[in-house]
Amino acid sequence: MHRSLSSLTQRIERALDERLIPAIHRDVEPVHVEAAHLPGEPVPAGEGLALTYTPFAVGQPWGPAWSTTWFRFTGEVPARMRGHRVELLVDLGFDNAGPGFRSEGLAYTADGAPIKGIEPRTAYVPIARRAAGGERVEVYVEAAANPRFTGAVSPFGDRETAPDVPLYRLDRAELAVLDEEVHGLVLDVRVLHELARELAEADPRRHQIHRALELMLDEIDVADVSGGARAARSRLAGVLAAPAVPSAHRVFAVGHAHIDSAWLWPVRETIRKCSRTFSNVVALADEYPELVFACSSAQQYAWLRQHHPQVYRRVTEKVASGQFVPVGGMWVESDTNMPGGEAMVRQFTQGKRFFAAEFGVEPREVWLPDSFGYSAALPQLARLAGFRWFLSQKMSWNTTNRFPHHTFWWEGIDGSRVFTHFPPADTYSSELSGRELAYGVRNFAEHGRATRSLLPFGYGDGGGGPTREMLETARRVADLEGSPRVSVRAPAEFFAEAEREYPDAPVWSGEMYLEYHRGTYTSQSAMKRGNRRTEHLLREAELWCATAALRAGHPYPYDELDAIWQETLLLQFHDILPGSSIAWVHREARQTYARLAERLEALIDPALTALTGAGSVPLTGNAAPHERAGVPALALGVQRAVEAPPVSVRTGPDGTVLDNGLLRVRVGADGTVSAIRDLVAGRDVLRAGAAANVLQVHPDTPNKFDAWDIDEFYRNRRRDLTGVTKLMVDTADPRQARVRVTRHDGDSVYVQTVSLAAGERVLRFETEVDWQQRETLLKVAFPIDVHAAHSSSEIQFGHVRRPTHTNTSWDAARFEICAHRWLHVGEPGYGVALVNDGTYGHDVTRDPPGDGLGALGTTVRLSLLRGPRYPDPDTDRGTHRFGYALVCGAEILDAVREGYRSNLPPRERTGANPVAPLVEVADPAVVVESVKLADDRGGDVVVRLYEALGGRARTRLTVSFDLARVEVCDLLERQNAEIAALAPISVDGRTVDLALTPFQVVTLRLTPAGR
């Protein structure tokens, strides 16, 4: 038997491309085209339809970046199309390229009702299922000229910099008959051809498929593809009918569209992307009853409700029928490295509350396919929010280590576990291609123990979601020899079955560190600072408003707090807070953060006034969870005078020495801190001969993904900024001495202030930078004289420990790490914490002893700024301010305390009387994260606290009002016996005794008496 496989492959592919696919639509009839151009922001459909339309021709260019063109297509279905399925085909200038990331449109009826999206792989508008002939056609398309980004430096990232030239050309606008037989043939051929390609050379099945394809090709008459399509299909019927083998892997295919809530487009465009994709989905769901579409992000539903109520109504119907499935239950698919504890909670509670109120559903699976690493706090928070399962796939992007599992239990810092699945096809936007299906089977790590995996299919980000071709493919691979068995199902069905068959799945403990995108802890510095500041203002607003509500009957601003939380949560989306969006997105986010701060201050101020009353007593508001200068935690009180001696300052030839009796700090002539003597511990804090607060610059030119990545080779080159333009010693305040250093380097200016206050073992720093560098990483270094085996970094409701060594490839890959307010290094008996008020990126390295003999030192560095050029060419250009502090002789508890303090500056007011806290906690290791009124607006007080050290705690909570009832609830503030059993409490009058396990988060619901 002579064979030429390559010749058959070529024959099939050429027939597909040149004969079969072009024959899917036939018998075309042009339509009349008119257009109205809208250079500015989009308008609602009613206004779009009413614009003044002028004639427009196919082939004509349209669309400067970010503009909208409304097209009107009119015509009549010709009589010759009678009895056929007729569609309007619109090509907005797709160039046969990828499925999304370019121009897109939403088609409307003449009444302004959305029909479906127009995207490269779904570029049709249904006109008649079975035409009568003579139907009048009037279709409007709201076409968005979203520019493409290629990865090069681009001016298109903001409409202020985008050139005013048309980007697209209307390539097609005509009526045509959809030849369903040819369409079916194309899908048959594709499925079989792709399947055969994945089968082994020696597999008889492969040859049987090839033989059938050959016979099919012989059947085709190139002059009349349509006429021969039925006969051609009959040649394939036999191989398509062969059932899957009994051991075939099972794929639960889930319709999906990963729509980034902002990225290479602004938020306003995401709103339109959602309307296009979701209207596609509901239209497709009518035609394919088996379609199940999983959609996360309450925010995207909320946008649809507000901006496209007609589509939303149809979505609501499909949710009720089970075809449109809300998943994830988060407000957005957020980053999980940087959001603080309470914000992470609110991602879940705001999302779940929305889904419950709108649809009466409660998702049980967290849905985060694309976030850049996963915090070890998540398993507990997910379980406390009523989730049981977790879906992701991003760990397949690791550049160093292969994550060992696809189905496993993920265990968090507190011991809680979620049943987790990573789709082994390594994608969240599959086309259900033969290659993806076969790869998913080959790649699945759990064979022999588990038989199921999940596969999200559908084009994201403006590709339009699942297509009819995907659903047709799914039908063909439902039970097909050589293929995994594919069924379109809801994620919850997958998880329930997967957990049932694999209860003893392996365990991954601790964070899921993504070995990629390490620059996202630092890029777009204003996002980091804005997020940190807003989170703490929210804490204050809720605390003071709840206190004022109970103490002074001050109205609790439920709606305003919800609105501010929702905006804050949106900005934590996995391309906004990480700094990986275009300039437009970050410009708007900076404005939003500024506005949110004003709105929060406008809540805090009247609440404090209501609490303190009018008077002249100087009062300090302490929103932190620990006492400060005599003012109790969560209270307003009179500060105790500091009894410590003043700070002495001496300037000599070897620099300036600041001494407060606890620390003696030397600032050298080059403005760096050359020595710190801890007078309490009687030891040096810094490595001998090494300086601290040293600004270090590295070239920062990652191989790919500029805003996302710091590549390890950045370390190969480093320059320390030690040139001094000006050095000033400020001794005006005997309670606080300051040294201020100004440096110029290139076009950038750096002003560093070192300050030592009386009575503190804390050295504080403020660094202001006018940053003009590009592709440069700015770090600030602290070479500490401790022999630290690991560093401890704050995460949500606790901390993670990471080795400082690089023994394994896993340790080595963590060369840049994320920490919240503090990072601690130490050895038994002595430790140091580096605390910050608005950055996240760190690295920790070991300093070898002099000649390789002796103890190690540990250098801790904060990452301050980068200058990536893609996607925002001007990332971080401009002025920035960073506050950080070195806490000497610090245990973890000191780091926790100083972390809150540095982010919650005291509020100085005058008033009539001090205000006692609503609740007091006896054990400083038990930290109050949140005090608020209950979301159900019934007036109960909700207190969320956690054990912060990773140990057991027994403590007493003293409540300053009479209690009718105290309950331990879930994060949604609901009764839950299982959760209550984990935190036994005993209540006696106004005291609540409770016991906590390591890193346990407890939500208490306190019902005031007499209400």
Ligand SMILES: [Zn+2]
């Ligand atoms: Zn994404």
